[in-house]
Amino acid sequence: MTELDKTDRRILMELQLDGRVSNAELAQRLGLPPTSLSDRFKRLVRQGFITGFGARLDPHQLGYGLLVFVEVTLDKTTPDAFEMFAQAVRRAPEILECHMVGGGFDYLIKTRLADMNTYRRFLGEVLLAMPGVKETRTYAVIEEVKNDGPLPLML
Amino acid sequence: MTELDKTDRRILMELQLDGRVSNAELAQRLGLPPTSLSDRFKRLVRQGFITGFGARLDPHQLGYGLLVFVEVTLDKTTPDAFEMFAQAVRRAPEILECHMVGGGFDYLIKTRLADMNTYRRFLGEVLLAMPGVKETRTYAVIEEVKNDGPLPLML
């Protein structure tokens, strides 16, 4: 019973875009009775389609003027080395995303910092100090063309 | 008056993690009177620190089994070519993020798709069909170590 109909997907899309919309208003938008929407909503949370809600903050206004991606290569590619590195990553709040990838390097990291000076310190004191890090390549973002778009839910 | 005190930052952090918390409960968590929190909340929205709210969805449960990063190089690096490409990106819902970067390539793209077959079609029919695209390198994500962490707000 994890099949979604068109209405479910429309609910999910609306909630991605406006996570604080009231049950009553969303029901009206979709032409549903509020109780039906309430049922569907709770089901979507219970089944794990919705994992939570969050405020979107403006990084620049909060002093994070710099977005940087870093490609990281480890010196050993053993399961143990991966786990050590992953744990260090999870403890670093500056790291917003980190993914193990297949290809020319091992991890791709996304981080937001105040400026280049802050990044230099982060690179030297945090990232290069992590276990197993052999090589990094830094890509500073010049322009954010698209940022955190909604998951497409074919309606 | 765009300075944030410790209380403002705690509010923002709580709302990042739980965007649907009620005013009354958040006030209680932070030891504030509900009306004070309500005032601060509205001020944070009005000043642009909070840009919106959204539901977090589980990509895998929604059929997006594959996360891919793609490095894109354009054949011309003129302002006009950049703008053409950026517009095409904004029209492609599969592209969740796209950033212009400085370094060995021009754009870094983040996309979620069902599987490798879907990605092959996306690469051929969408990405390579975009204006000015000369070269792409694909990095499929093996493991999502950290995903969409909250912006760190030193409390």
Next chain:
DNA sequence: ACTGAAACGAGTCTTGG
């Protein structure tokens, strides 16, 4: 900035069609 009170609106639960 905090407090208190009152009016309004929304969510929840239950019953029923």
Next chain:
DNA sequence: CCAAGACTCGTTTCAGT
């Protein structure tokens, strides 16, 4: 799956300290 009610709780606004 939808409708209608009663009840509870949160929000909002107003006043005052």
